[in-house]
Amino acid sequence: MNAQQVQQALAQLTTETDATLRNLRLASLVSGVFREAGIELVVVGGSAIEFYTEGAYVSGDIDLCLLSPGRLDVRTRQDLMGRLGAKGGPRSWQVAGLYVDVLGSFETDARTPVRGIAGPFGELRICPVEELIVERVLISVYPGEYPPARECAKKLLAAALQGEVETDWAEVRRLAQSPAYGDWNEVKELTDEQAQALKVRSPYHSDE
Numbered sequence: 711m712n713a714q715q716v717q718q719a720l721a722q723l724t725t726e727t728d729a730t731l732r733n734l735r736l737a738s739l740v741s742g743v744f745r746e747a748g749i750e751l752v753v754v755g756g757s758a759i760e761f762y763t764e765g766a767y768v769s770g771d772i773d774l775c776l777l778s779p780g781r782l783d784v785r786t787r788q789d790l791m792g793r794l795g796a797k798g799g800p801r802s803w804q805v806a807g808l809y810v811d812v813l814g815s816f817e818t819d820a821r822t823p824v825r826g827i828a829g830p831f832g833e834l835r836i837c838p839v840e841e842l843i844v845e846r847v848l849i850s851v852y853p854g855e856y857p858p859a860r861e862c863a864k865k866l867l868a869a870a871l872q873g874e875v876e877t878d879w880a881e882v883r884r885l886a887q888s889p890a891y892g893d894w895n896e897v898k899e900l901t902d903e904q905a906q907a908l909k910v911r912s913p914y915h916s917d918e
Contacts, residue, residue: 711742711831716793719831723806730765733757736808737772738829743793744812745832747786750777752816752824752835759846759866761827762839762875766865771809777824777835780815787812819890822881840881842866847886847900848893860900867904871912879913 711719719739726732741751753761756769776782784800791812796803802811818824820841826833843866850859870877882901886894898914905912 720806738831742831752777754837758837763865763869773811775813775816777816839875844885844891847897
């Protein structure tokens with residue numbers, strides 16, 4: 711992607727009125743620029759949830775981690791983000807009025823693979839939905855109740871329960887029961903609650 715193409719892409723960002731599409735465009739653009747340098751990024755956290763729920767939840771910024779390699783020096787980070795006219799660094803920048811974080815190495819306990827979704831400037835890699843569900847439920851209850859995380863978890867569960875996002879419910883359970891999370895009771899309770907609200911069958915309906 712040459713400088714002119716980057717400028718055209720940035721101009722498109724400023725005219726996009728849909729917040730989720732704008733974030734998707736920027737995440738795809740950043741991923742594309744890094745990919746050309748041999749670096750793969752993965753969308754994580756609230757940004758991944760925003761894309762899975764197609765905007766039912768909107769993140770305030772774009773969060774990405776390094777998929778490969780696991781570490782980048784500051785100079786490389788600044789050079790690549792500089793191609794996008796970014797301000798700031800070395801891990802958080804402002805691009806076309808939006809905030810982008812490129813964090814450290816991607817860590818996951820999920821056995822399900824990193825997913826790919828189409829973007830206007832190339833494929834986006836995205837954190838497994840199974841881990842996002844379990845992670846967000848944990849944040850909502852530990853170390854104390856945090857209602858914003860619970861609302862976020864409910865929106866992600868709604869998308870999963872309605873088949874909008876292919877979800878491995880056995881993997882959700884395994885992760886929730888693992889020492890890394892230990893929130894199976896809370897995950898099952900909220901999943902069942904959302905299934906009842908949506909009038910769909912809970913994947914854990916037969917559990918005692």
